[in-house]
Amino acid sequence: MEGKSEMIATWLKKHRLIYTGATRHPFILNIRDGSIDLSSFKRWLAQDYIFVRASVPFVASILLKAWKESDDSSDMDLILSGMAALNDEIAWFKSEASKWGVALHSVVPHKANLDYCRFLESVMSPDIEYAVAITAFWAIEAVYQESFAHCLEDGSRTPEELKETCQRWGNTGFGQFCRSLRNIANRHLEKASDDVLSKAEVILIRVLEHEVEFWNMCSGEI
Numbered sequence: 001m002e003g004k005s006e007m008i009a010t011w012l013k014k015h016r017l018i019y020t021g022a023t024r025h026p027f028i029l030n031i032r033d034g035s036i037d038l039s040s041f042k043r044w045l046a047q048d049y050i051f052v053r054a055s056v057p058f059v060a061s062i063l064l065k066a067w068k069e070s071d072d073s074s075d076m077d078l079i080l081s082g083m084a085a086l087n088d089e090i091a092w093f094k095s096e097a098s099k100w101g102v103a104l105h106s107v108v109p110h111k112a113n114l115d116y117c118r119f120l121e122s123v124m125s126p127d128i129e130y131a132v133a134i135t136a137f138w139a140i141e142a143v144y145q146e147s148f149a150h151c152l153e154d155g156s157r158t159p160e161e162l163k164e165t166c167q168r169w170g171n172t173g174f175g176q177f178c179r180s181l182r183n184i185a186n187r188h189l190e191k192a193s194d195d196v197l198s199k200a201e202v203i204l205i206r207v208l209e210h211e212v213e214f215w216n217m218c219s220g221e222i
């Protein structure tokens with residue numbers, strides 16, 4: 001039987017193409033090479049504000065699952081720090097939006113965003129196991145971490161006015177947060193049944209697909 005100790009690594013190898021599609025999307029590559037169209041960036045800002053607000057109950061549902069199902073109380077500490085970060089993030093979106101002249105209260109969510117938010121809501125169900133939900137949480141955060149860190153690497157030509165955005169998710173502290181989430185996910189997947197494992201793998205792929213659709217939405221003309 002296949003080793004279960006590093007399920008995430010196994011799945012990332014297996015689903016490399018879609019993972020790269022999510023973390024090296026043209027939207028991100030255009031930030032990195034400085035060719036990003038500012039209207040795309042503003043669209044991202046407005047739509048992501050909606051998504052981040054929808055993430056609050058999602059992360060709260062994971063906190064509840066950790067409280068009920070985890071054998072390690074440090075899981076809760078990490079998830080709680082993720083909730084606190086969302087609080088900061090919402091304040092940041094508001095100040096960033098006013099800087100760019102984006103009116104957040106009148107933003108209409110696009111279809112890809114609605115679909116993704118609906119997906120988050122489905123993962124909040126009490127029927128979804130902790131191991132599955134924490135895998136989704138890790139994947140959602142890891143895509144942003146890998147994407148925006150790429151825009152800050154040596155050789156990138158990210159415009160000065162977008163660097164702060166890239167720092168939000170590309171900083172090393174957030175990288176450490178993602179590694180801790182990944183360790184928690186791996187630890188719970190190691191003990192999971194084959195049925196739960198296959199559900200977690202499917203959820204991971206769904207997250208990556210939604211992330212690609214989200215970037216597509218921000219890049220597009222609609």
Ligand SMILES: Cc1ncc(CO)c(N)n1
Pocket residue numbers: 048051052140141143144211214
């Ligand atoms: C669409 C999307 N995915 C992931 C994150 C990271 O929290 C975010 N803010 N938005």
